[in-house]
Amino acid sequence: MTIGIDYILIFGKAISFYSIIGSIGFMAALFLCLKRRKKYGIEQDDIINLGAYSIIGIIAGSKLMALLCMIPQFIEYWHRIEWNSGFLEKIMGQGFVFYGGLIGVIAAFYIYCRQFKLPFGKTMELAAPAVPLFHFFGRLGCYTAGCCGGIGGFPLQLVEASGNLMIFALIMYIQNKRSGFSKTFPLYLLLYGGMRFVLEFFRGDPERGFIGFLSVSQWISLIFAAIAIRLLINKRIIFTKNT
């Protein structure tokens, strides 16, 4: 076993610290959901199954979103791209977008809840603190990989990690102390969307997808924030009802 700057070499295969920290984050989020499941009346097996589904949601969603962001580059370099296995490996192995992963997880949860008749709202409420906790570890992983940094090498990943930790703490506080408030997932979308919108201005990786003067993530932040506000102000929508 060899330890490099950002990877561990096991049996000739490099395992990045990003993957290791991401796995720790996933386990922490799953453990949190398992500990808090009784409050939302969700069975332990369903949590494990949802965790398994969310892995698929994260991979498929973040990759699909990254591929969508790559469309302008595909068009620009179309004639110079050599369509061999090496390029396909690069395409599939690099470039993941958090928002895609989040949408993928929401979709995976929705499919599972529809198929096995679980309350989708309650499930999302249970997942509300787990998402920023996982993302906190994810951004620490970004820091070790050297991606998603700020302008001039500023460690923006650590700022976002701290923000996620604060959102996690706030959601945990609200869920524990204000049990009457049952819309913590829209609150998470609003808080994270707002934070991400501002932090994107300080990102130093210009390769990210842009639509007009805003990055793709900023547009998604705006859409998520609008949906979150709509859900938060609509008193008829109650997330903890059994439907």
Added chain:
Amino acid sequence: MEGNNTTLTIASLVLGIAAIVLDFVYTIAGIILGIIGIVIAVQARKKEGISGMSTAGLVCSIVGVALGGAMYLCAICAIGAIFGIAAGM
């Protein structure tokens, strides 16, 4: 188990083990098999009941995806680098 039907359970276990093995040979195939294994294992646990074998199928499939992912993903967010390398820039 309902009617002792273990087709999905066995399928998930086979796919999970195959995913782990393939991770070391052709990683992307291992990840895809692991993802299919997860879906089938979840269906098996719900439709055929929870057993040691179905849990083993789910665990093997998750390990297959996680291990493959860890080996495969080198620079998570470096979208731009892909085209730099591909276009020989």
